[in-house]
Amino acid sequence: MNKYITLLLAPLMLTACGVDVPQETQSSFETMTVKKSDIELPYKFSAKMKGSNDVTITPQASGQLMKICVTEGQQVKKGQTLFIIDSRNARLELEAAQANLQAAKAQENSAKLEYESNKNLFDKKIVSSYMLSNSENAYKQAQAAVAQARAAVNRAKVELGFCTITAPVSGVTGSIPVRVGDQVSPMSELTILSGNTTMYAEFSVNEAIIEEMVHYGINADEMDKYIAKLPEATFVMKNGTKYPHKGRVVSLTGVVNSETGSLTAKVSFPNPDGHLYSGIQGTIVMSFAEKNVIVIPQSAVVRLQDKSQVYKVKADSTATAVEIKTLDTGNGKDFIVTTGLKVGEKIISTGANNVTEGQKVLFPEEKVKNKK
Numbered sequence: 001m002n003k004y005i006t007l008l009l010a011p012l013m014l015t016a017c018g019v020d021v022p023q024e025t026q027s028s029f030e031t032m033t034v035k036k037s038d039i040e041l042p043y044k045f046s047a048k049m050k051g052s053n054d055v056t057i058t059p060q061a062s063g064q065l066m067k068i069c070v071t072e073g074q075q076v077k078k079g080q081t082l083f084i085i086d087s088r089n090a091r092l093e094l095e096a097a098q099a100n101l102q103a104a105k106a107q108e109n110s111a112k113l114e115y116e117s118n119k120n121l122f123d124k125k126i127v128s129s130y131m132l133s134n135s136e137n138a139y140k141q142a143q144a145a146v147a148q149a150r151a152a153v154n155r156a157k158v159e160l161g162f163c164t165i166t167a168p169v170s171g172v173t174g175s176i177p178v179r180v181g182d183q184v185s186p187m188s189e190l191t192i193l194s195g196n197t198t199m200y201a202e203f204s205v206n207e208a209i210i211e212e213m214v215h216y217g218i219n220a221d222e223m224d225k226y227i228a229k230l231p232e233a234t235f236v237m238k239n240g241t242k243y244p245h246k247g248r249v250v251s252l253t254g255v256v257n258s259e260t261g262s263l264t265a266k267v268s269f270p271n272p273d274g275h276l277y278s279g280i281q282g283t284i285v286m287s288f289a290e291k292n293v294i295v296i297p298q299s300a301v302v303r304l305q306d307k308s309q310v311y312k313v314k315a316d317s318t319a320t321a322v323e324i325k326t327l328d329t330g331n332g333k334d335f336i337v338t339t340g341l342k343v344g345e346k347i348i349s350t351g352a353n354n355v356t357e358g359q360k361v362l363f364p365e366e367k368v369k370n371k372k
Helices: 002-016 088-123 129-162 207-216 221-229
Strands: 030-033 036-057 063-068 081-085 164-166 172-173 191-205 232-237 250-254 263-270 283-296 302-306 307-313 320-327 332-339 346-350
Touching: 036 172, 036 263, 036 302, 088 129, 129 164, 191 283, 221 250, 232 263, 283 346
Parallel strands: none
Antiparallel strands: 030 346, 036 191, 036 283, 063 081, 081 164, 172 191, 191 263, 232 283, 250 263, 283 332, 302 307, 307 320, 307 346, 320 332
């Protein structure tokens, strides 16, 4: 009992002796004053790369594949030979067409002579108009036959040209599923030629961006201006490597996909070194600036099921829970508060998970004074 009384009287005795006892300082909580600031939000979209001129190479003639002139992944130029199909039948068809043309020309010459002869005789009133008309018609038929034969020759030349398949654009060849000796037809896919000097990353724009566009009242006439103001894009490959060249949004479809509720966007990337290939997948990152918004650390937010709250410090230094709505900044550290807080209010920024309603969290620290 005496020991207990001594402990109770100790503070009084120290005060009586002229020594101030400091008030307890709480160190497990940190607070901050709410204010507005600017921040950049990195929006991320899954994307697939595609060449600016991806062309599926298929033959226009049927036949046996005689030669493959390129390899998979080879850089080719426009007009370069890619595949050669057996052309023997096509050459025979051309020779036959050329022979028919010569025969038609000979028939035309004979019909012409016959017509001119009858015309002279008709002028001398030796033959009738009936014979003249017959010879004239025969001459016209011979001329038509020559035109048909000439068209057949041209058609045969085109068919022969189909046996040599050339690159319609400059680019890189894809996989080649056929081999020499295969029988190919217009239904056969020989390869895909990707024009890779410029690459496009296609991705879907989520509903949040769409709502922002609708909020600002962007219509079709203003779409080009809106796209021009969009920030540069970074392409991040699946292994985390960032492509060194920045891209720009070049198109945004004007129709929302009814199944996904999204728009399709396309970002253009320069590919001077050929490091990007059609079909590779990655992530498009675009940073949008948010100005004059309330930003708080994630450590200040307490999650309760589907709700978020912070503890606001009242004037009497006690904490009270306030429900807020937040927007993720994507940096892993901060939230943007959209509702629930005002500028100038004080909240607990560290240790919020350990606070209970009405708990006193601030204790002003006083220096120890020795009074003489």
